[in-house]
Amino acid sequence: MSDAYLALEDGRVIEARGRAPGRTRGELVFTTAYTGYEESLTDPSYEEQVLTFSYPLIGNYGVREERFESDRVHPRAAIAHEFTEDVVEWLHEEDVPAIDHIDTRELVTSIREEGAMKCGIAVGDDVTPADAKAELEQCKGMSEHVDIGKRVTTVEHTTYGEGGDVDVALIDCGAKMSIVESLVERDATVHVLPYDTTSEDLAAVDPDLLFISNGPGDPANFEAAQELVEAHVGELPIAGICLGQQVVARALGGTTEKMDFGHRGVNQPVRDLDSGKVVMTTQNHGYTVGEPGDKLDVKQINVNDDTAEGLANEELDIITRQYHPEAHPGPHDSLGFFDDVLAMTDASQHVVADD
């Protein structure tokens, strides 16, 4: 008998050691990041997912709030080969089930071979394999979480960096705090606005730049953000990170598709097609832009699988990234993205589209 079970969509039930109790379900994914567990666990893009760490020891440098990317833990459960007491205590307080003493190498291989899959987890003194299976049966696919934006967005307009040089409207589809900080550090005033902000709401802010944030789930479920991009393209410079890139692409006639197991880690190589330069990037996504549409050019690609990592339209003042240039966690290679984005707000550079 064990005190923790993980039921997988492929029919297996795996025994583990229970570290934080509870019963839950979600899409089982993995990250290869070897640092940054505080940032990953508080990244809103992990909402409705169960996060497996492929790095075997998680928690070796403690838990500090100043590293958090949001005010709570977002994955529904966490899995590692070994969690330290610090992390276990934190997940316990946050009511997030955690399991370890599990063969994560084998689990990650299964996800790579079979794709991200639904799972159910049951942790506690009296749990049985049937409890984990019952959770699995109730697990929805990612795209079925149509209201996912509501659970991760700000409720009201919040301003950071008052009195800055430019006003950025950041549509919060589940934004990481370090995106806000990266802009404020560069003297922007950041208006964090709800995911369902309308054009009328945006007019009240009168921003110099429209920025669509990262966020969880299927970009097709962020219709309001897509409509904002459609309404303001050519009139405002537009930027996007991760889900933001996907939303911008969809708004301009592009398509998005689900990947088999996604990209999650801090060493994803990306090639810039103009310069030929390769940078290491932080990533966390399960969807990707398929066709960019005829208004956007693919400017950067993933070295491993050629998927679109950066899109742009210089005349319309649009730049997006599939990866996370804010680098929390991860390498600082692409922090210059924020300078490029803010440079678009320079009126002398901004050409208004005439179609």
Ligand SMILES: NC(=O)CC[C@H](N)C(=O)O
């Ligand atoms: N980090 C993100 O913004 C993730 C984007 C989207 N939810 C995906 O999984 O592809």
